[in-house]
Every structure is written in structure tokens, then in C-alpha cells.
Amino acid sequence: MNAPTTSAARISAAELHEYVRAIWEQAGSAPREAQLVADHLVAANLTGHDSHGVGMIPRYVDSLRDRELQLNAHASVVKDIGAVLTIDGGKGFGQVAAHEAMEHGIERAKKLGVCAVGLRNAHHLGRIGHWAEQCAKAGFVSFHFVNVAGDPLVAPFGGTDRRIGTNPFCAAYPRAGKAPVVLDFATSAVAYGKTxxxxxxxxxxxxxxxxxxxxxxxxxxxxxxxxxxxxxMPVGGLAGGHKGFGLAAMCEIFGGALSGGYTTHDDTLQQTNAIINCMMSVIVDPAAFDAPNAEAQADAFVDWVKASPLAEGAQRIYAPGEPERVTRAEREANGIPVDPQTWQQIRDAALAAGLSQQQADSWSARLR
Ligand SMILES: NC(=O)c1ccc[n+]([C@@H]2O[C@H](COP(=O)([O-])OP(=O)(O)OC[C@H]3O[C@@H](n4cnc5c(N)ncnc54)[C@H](O)[C@@H]3O)[C@@H](O)[C@H]2O)c1
The missing domain is CATH 3.30.60.50 (Hypothetical oxidoreductase yiak; domain 3)
Structure with missing residues (x-):
């Protein structure tokens, strides 16, 4: 195992956000792009998903060096039949492509009650919950099937080698005046970034x-x-891994194939540092159903399950999305922890992107 590192120092979300923006503006991103990337990566850290936060920057810089990640690209609608949109991300930042794709889908769902959005060929889409939260903030239910195209890390149930991406699945239910219920997980037993x-x-x-x-x-x-x-291993591991494998397969087919992107197989194996995600999102207006009590019913269910007597060793029962909100509140108050090795990797990436030693040092000085 890798040698243990000393404990993580903390930096405020606002300062980390500024650092991320500085790195990408230096690399050549327009200010809005740098802003969207920083919004997304820092929000992932705030929710506790460090695997999808600022620690991704070195990989993005490597992908840029490989001429894979395209700066300042935008989501481009390639087919529009009303309630179904096909969008190409042009290998641009997923943080921009998904934001714009969700904007298109939300607009359409406002008019039609529902919109399915196939987004293909986007660079890493990061924490998928971010996109579900964008829909929930606008009042929309959504679910998202994502493949990590051509980058297998997960063995199929019963297999022994890497055949599938960590293909995340995400679904969210908005509640007026309350936090949405957000389920968002990799279909691998743990997310790759967590390893x-x-x-x-x-x-x-x-x-x-x-x-x-x-x-x-x-x-x-x-x-x-x-x-x-x-x-x-697929989620569910040795006992229930057939279910995780099945969900990963549907993410691969809905995300990779239906979007007009591609699935993982011999001909599509990724040879560079790029991470290409394809995502099929369905965005639904809850008001389009004949269900005036839907929210009260959802709330009653959440209260009901949370009232279960605690299992031995359990501190509390969380609704999906609640652990992220608890971590967010703590990190907003106390800063975001970043371990020394990850900080060093980000610093190296910042220098590779063109920041000076002096600038990089000034950010390191803000750790406490
Ligand atoms: N873009 C990509 O290619 C890609 C690939 C894989 C994963 N991801 C992202 O990685 C992130 C992390 O995935 P993960 O599988 O490690 O997540 P995870 O195992 O931490 O599970 C997260 C989900 O489970 C819920 N949850 C966690 N603990 C809970 C508890 N005790 N009680 C009730 N609910 C609980 C959370 O609210 C959340 O919905 C996700 O945001 C995912 O979108 C992205």
C-alpha cells in the first residue's frame, strides 16, 4: 500500500474556488468556463465526494496536454424532436456541457412536461448529483444514466478483469422549501476516485x-x-453484484448507445488521459402528473423510514442526499480538507497549466 500521508490541511471553499478558477483561466478557459468548473469541483468537495473534487484537476491537465480535453467548447444540439434532445459535448469540459444540456432539458420540460436528453462525447461529468441538483433547483424530477466510455475499471459479475466503467446512476426528487432527495452513486462497489x-x-x-x-x-x-x-467489483460485491452489474449495463447502453455516443468494447478502449462520459437524462415536471399529494406522500415516507429503531452502531438514518448536506454544512463552516499528496498533485498541475511558482505558493500559504 502507498505510504500513509500526514493529515489533511483545510482551505475555505471560497479560496479553493478562486484557485481552481485561476488554474483554468491560466490554461485558456473563458471566465465562465473556469467559473463552472470551479463551481462543480468545489461543490463535490463540499458534499464530501473528494474523489470528484479538485483532485481531478491533474487528470484534466493531463487530458488537455494529450489534446483530448477541448477548452471553451459548448453543448451543441444535434437533433431536436421536442421532448427528446441529442446533444454533443465536443469533448469540452463536462462541467460546461452538462450545465448547458440540463438548461436545454429544463426549458423543454417546462413546455412539454418531460424531456429526455442524450448527452454524448463530454469530458468528465464529475459528480452527477450536481446535474440532478440543477434540475431539482428548477423544480424538476430527474434521473441520469451515465457511462464512462472506453475506460473499464469494473469486472462483470462472475468475471475477473476490467470490462465496464464505474457508470454512475443518479435520481432526484425536488421538494418545495426543502432539500431534494438525491440518490447518486457509482455502480462499482466504491467509486474509482475513492481508491x-x-x-x-x-x-x-x-x-x-x-x-x-x-x-x-x-x-x-x-x-x-x-x-x-x-x-x-460491481456494487453489491460478491453477494449482490449481479444487481450492480445489471444497473451498470443499463447505464452503459442508455448513456453510451442511446445518446449516439459509444459503449466500452475492444474498438473503443481509451488510450489517453481523457475521461469521456455519455449521459441519458430524463427530466420531468412533477406538476405534469395528476398527483397533488405527491410531495406530502414523499415526505411521509421519508419521515416513516427515518423513524425506524436504530441498528446497533448506527448513529442515525439518512435520507438519500442527506449525508452530502451534513458534510456540506460542516465544510462550509470549517473549510475543505485536502491531503498533502493531493495538494502537491494539484500544485504540479497548476504549474503545468502555466501558473508561476510564486502564484502556486501563494495558494499553498492559504492552507491551515
Ligand atoms: N463522472 C463519472 O464518470 C463518475 C463515475 C463514477 C462515480 N461518479 C460520482 O462519484 C460520486 C461518488 O459515488 P459513490 O458511489 O462513491 O457514492 P457513495 O457510495 O458515497 O453513495 C452516495 C449515495 O448514497 C447516499 N448515502 C451515502 N451514505 C448513506 C447512508 N448512510 N444512508 C443513506 N444514504 C446514504 C448518498 O446520499 C448518495 O446518494 C457520485 O457523485 C457519482 O456521481 C462519477
Whole structure:
């Protein structure tokens, strides 16, 4: 396992946001693009998903160097039949492509009650919950099937090597005056980025999440970072992995195939640092149903399940999306923790993007 690092220092969300904006503006992004990327990455850290936060910057810089990530690209509508939109992300920042694709879909769902949006060929879409929250903020239900095209990390149930991406699934239900219910997870037993964070911190990953190159269960995240490579298990692991595998397969087909993008197989294996996501989103106006009590029914259900007597060792029962809100409140108050190795990787990426040593040092000085 990687050597353990010393504990994480903290930086305020506002300062981290400024740093991310500075890196991408230096790299050549227009201010709005740098802003959307910073909004998304810092929000991922705030919700506790460090795997999809600012620690992604080095990979994005590598993808830019490989001429894969395209700066200042926009979501382009390639087919519009009213309630179904097909949109191409042009390998631009997913943070821009998905934001714009959701804007198009929300506008259409306002008119028609529903809109299915196939977004293909976008660079990394990051934390998918961010896009569901954009829809929920506008008052819309949404669900999202995503593939990580050509970048297999997960073994199929019963298999021993990497065949599928960590394909996230996400669904959200908005509630007036209350936080939405947001379910958002990778269909791998743990998100790949969480194995990177564990590797950087020298920590094991939970049992049942990984197999080594020989197909044997392991808790050592090194098998995801160094050859000989192992694989992630589908969500559900050894016992229920057929369900995680099935959901991952539907994410692959809906996200990758139906959007007009591509699925993962021999001909599409990614050879560069790019992360290409395709996403099929369905955005629905809850007011379009004949369901005046829907919200009260949803609230009653949430209250009902939360009233269950606690299992031994459990502190509380969370609704989907609640752990992220709790972490967000804590990090907004106390700052975002970033471990030293991740900070160093971001600093190296910032220099590669063109920031000076002095500028990079001035950001490091803000850690406390
Ligand atoms: N863009 C990509 O290619 C890609 C690929 C994989 C994952 N991701 C993202 O990675 C992120 C992390 O995924 P993950 O699988 O590690 O998430 P996770 O295992 O932390 O699960 C998160 C989901 O489970 C809920 N949850 C967590 N703990 C809970 C509890 N104790 N009780 C009730 N609900 C609980 C959360 O509210 C959330 O909906 C997601 O945001 C996902 O979109 C992105």
C-alpha cells in the first residue's frame, strides 16, 4: 500500500474556488468556463465526494496536454424532436456541457412536461448529483444514466478483469422549501476516485470492493494504481453484484448507445488521459402528473423510514442526499480538507497549466 500521508490541511471553499478558477483561466478557459468548473469541483468537495473534487484537476491537465480535453467548447444540439434532445459535448469540459444540456432539458420540460436528453462525447461529468441538483433547483424530477466510455475499471459479475466503467446512476426528487432527495452513486462497489484518495492517504478500501489481477479479493488500492492491475467489483460485491452489474449495463447502453455516443468494447478502449462520459437524462415536471399529494406522500415516507429503531452502531438514518448536506454544512463552516499528496498533485498541475511558482505558493500559504 502507498505510504500513509500526514493529515489533511483545510482551505475555505471560497479560496479553493478562486484557485481552481485561476488554474483554468491560466490554461485558456473563458471566465465562465473556469467559473463552472470551479463551481462543480468545489461543490463535490463540499458534499464530501473528494474523489470528484479538485483532485481531478491533474487528470484534466493531463487530458488537455494529450489534446483530448477541448477548452471553451459548448453543448451543441444535434437533433431536436421536442421532448427528446441529442446533444454533443465536443469533448469540452463536462462541467460546461452538462450545465448547458440540463438548461436545454429544463426549458423543454417546462413546455412539454418531460424531456429526455442524450448527452454524448463530454469530458468528465464529475459528480452527477450536481446535474440532478440543477434540475431539482428548477423544480424538476430527474434521473441520469451515465457511462464512462472506453475506460473499464469494473469486472462483470462472475468475471475477473476490467470490462465496464464505474457508470454512475443518479435520481432526484425536488421538494418545495426543502432539500431534494438525491440518490447518486457509482455502480462499482466504491467509486474509482475513492481508491485514488485511499491510495494517496495510504489507507485500505472496504472489503468486497476490489479484486487483484488474479481475481482474488483485496483491500489494497494499489491494484488500481500500479501494474499488475486488478478491478473494482460491481456494487453489491460478491453477494449482490449481479444487481450492480445489471444497473451498470443499463447505464452503459442508455448513456453510451442511446445518446449516439459509444459503449466500452475492444474498438473503443481509451488510450489517453481523457475521461469521456455519455449521459441519458430524463427530466420531468412533477406538476405534469395528476398527483397533488405527491410531495406530502414523499415526505411521509421519508419521515416513516427515518423513524425506524436504530441498528446497533448506527448513529442515525439518512435520507438519500442527506449525508452530502451534513458534510456540506460542516465544510462550509470549517473549510475543505485536502491531503498533502493531493495538494502537491494539484500544485504540479497548476504549474503545468502555466501558473508561476510564486502564484502556486501563494495558494499553498492559504492552507491551515
Ligand atoms: N463522472 C463519472 O464518470 C463518475 C463515475 C463514477 C462515480 N461518479 C460520482 O462519484 C460520486 C461518488 O459515488 P459513490 O458511489 O462513491 O457514492 P457513495 O457510495 O458515497 O453513495 C452516495 C449515495 O448514497 C447516499 N448515502 C451515502 N451514505 C448513506 C447512508 N448512510 N444512508 C443513506 N444514504 C446514504 C448518498 O446520499 C448518495 O446518494 C457520485 O457523485 C457519482 O456521481 C462519477
Amino acid at each position: 485514488r484518495v485511499a491510495y494517496n492517504q495510504g489507507k485500505p478500501v472496504p472489503a468486497g470492493a476490489l479484486i487483484d489481477h488474479a481475481g482474488k479479493p483485496t483491500v489494497d488500492p494499489t491494484v488500481m494504481m500500479e501494474a499488475p492491475f486488478g478491478a473494482l
